[in-house]
Amino acid sequence: MPRAPNEKAETAKQMYLEGQKMVDIAAALDIPEGTIRSWKNRYKWNATLQKDNRNVAKKCGAPVGNKNAAGGPPGNKKAEKFGFFSKYLPPETKEIFDAVQDADPIDLLWHQIQIQYAAIVRAQRIMYVEDQEDSTKVTSMESAGSEAYMVQMAWDKQASFLQAQSRAMKTLQGLFKQYDELLKSDLATEEQKARIDRLRAEIAKVEAENKERAGGEQPGDDGFLEALNGSAVEDWADED
Known part of the structure; x- marks a missing residue:
């Protein structure tokens, strides 16, 4: 019985074919970059990429009405989610950001x-402040055996x-x-x-x-x- 495909590997491959860097893919999927690199070599992602590029090169242009070059639909956040935030946000901050993404x-x-x-x-x-006698004495400086204090009155x-x-x-x-x-x-x-x-x-x-x-x-x-x-x-x- 053939092994079930690794869903994360498939997702990583799709992101790679879309032009994303391996460091960004690793951050987005919370997987070591070395694992992404191993998948790329094992499953020959570059061969798929070269094949796609050859197919594109054979085309003489998009047919009338073709919208492939128009980009994603309005509000599409794929590049923002997997690119910018994966690259610049600290991991803890990104985790919180992802948690509230769909919050009301x-x-x-x-x-x-x-x-x-x-x-x-x-x-x-x-x-x-308890009363008018409630003052606070704080050491503000120490040097050569002497101390300076700052007193905050009530x-x-x-x-x-x-x-x-x-x-x-x-x-x-x-x-x-x-x-x-x-x-x-x-x-x-x-x-x-x-x-x-x-x-x-x-x-x-x-x-x-x-x-x-x-x-x-x-x-x-x-x-x-x-x-x-x-x-x-x-x-x-x-x-x-």
């Missing part, structure tokens, strides 16, 4: 919202925190608006529409719990959760 734009934007929201919440812990840290938080909130609010616009499309699913409402409900719940624990506005909160909910964006924007 609405889902991609939702992931951006989640990442931005998580970064803002995490910053609350990292940049939190008001400096709080001012930096507010500016960074304000910029982050503007970015998040912009993502919210883009997401709302995409939801107007007929292609948006009910799940995609419900996500944003669930996030806003979660924000409101956390805000209520924080105020209940603190007996009012939580120290260091500065209307953060209200701004996330879209009701205090103007107040945050005025702080820049």
